[in-house]
Amino acid sequence: AQTVTQSQPEMSVQEAETVTLSCTYDTSENNYYLFWYKQPPSRQMILVIRQEAYKQQNATENRFSVNFQKAAKSFSLKISDSQLGDTAMYFCAFMTSFELIFGQGTELSVKP
């Protein structure tokens, strides 16, 4: 079975600092995608960043970047220059065909 594990239930960071959220996954597949979704208090699921497993280069989207270690099955999210609006639940997710398999989430609080 494919699983996604986020070992940090809660994290906090000061505004303007950098924070890294961890994610590990387990699969026997070679071709897959990994995602980070943000869920603010509004409950809306928002795609933050996406990584294709066959690409060695780490994905970046403005202040968000990932550290993808395929051999270690690790996919961490780095948020630089944290902003108050980054306060949210963050979910790591894995996709082989069409189904998204989610981790349990990390609740991030950005403090002023």
Add this chain to the structure above:
Amino acid sequence: NAGVTQTPKFRILKIGQSMTLQCAQDMNHNYMYWYRQDPGMGLKLIYYSVGAGITDKGEVPNGYNVSRSTTEDFPLRLELAAPSQTSVYFCASSYSFAQGNEQFFGPGTRLTVL
């Protein structure tokens, strides 16, 4: 475009009651999905559809039914509500079934069964 819309936003049901959660998308996506999110957990797939008239089970389909008569709408039916179905329900859609294709989510329906 409104994207993916869901109604209602909140609902309280009594054990044994039935209800339909509505989902609609205006992006002309063929693929639609229903997920549930239990407290402190990630989302789990209930049912999905690859087009009008075609649906299939996901990871947690028991206690639910779906139909897809149009491209735009994908309602989720609870026939005999149970406390275990207390959850937040998300509908999503995507342009293609291709691996890695982004799924767009609705705002969710919070359901409580008492």
